[in-house]
Amino acid sequence: MLILGRRRGERIIIETADGIITILPVMIDGEQIRIGIEAPGHIAVDREEVYRRKQREKIMRAYMVFDREAGPAEGAVLVFHHTAQAAKSLGWRTVQAWTTAEWTDVSAKWIKNGEEELAEENNVDLKGHPRMIESPKACQRCELWGRTPLNAFGVCEFCDMEEEFEERHTR
């Protein structure tokens, strides 16, 4: 990292292929430093935490949205969205329509690290628009989805392991 010493009011100029970025220390107050930044309009300038959040939010996550009271085994939709709150909003109408209850409290469970396989199985572009899938591609045996990636026969890892077990013990 390049470290440059500057006094208040002294600029640093960064020349980039996209234009010039000017950095100006405005005020120093103990641990706090206020910095003025000038950059071309198409260059995003963010605090690191905001930048990281934006990066994260570019790629959608996969959520299992279901009736909180009934639980996901009673039915769930697959929602690709950026946050759990947004996934709930997209999925709740469908989940609500399954019950006779006047109001369904829905839950959105992030399927941790499952988005890539689920997106592939359901032809979803994770960098595209939010999507709800009412009948995601499910395991051929247990009819559940989101447990594990499906193998070439469309069977989840749990059922696949059971099959192997049964085979071994019926021989």
Ligand SMILES: [Zn+2]
């Ligand atoms: Zn299964």
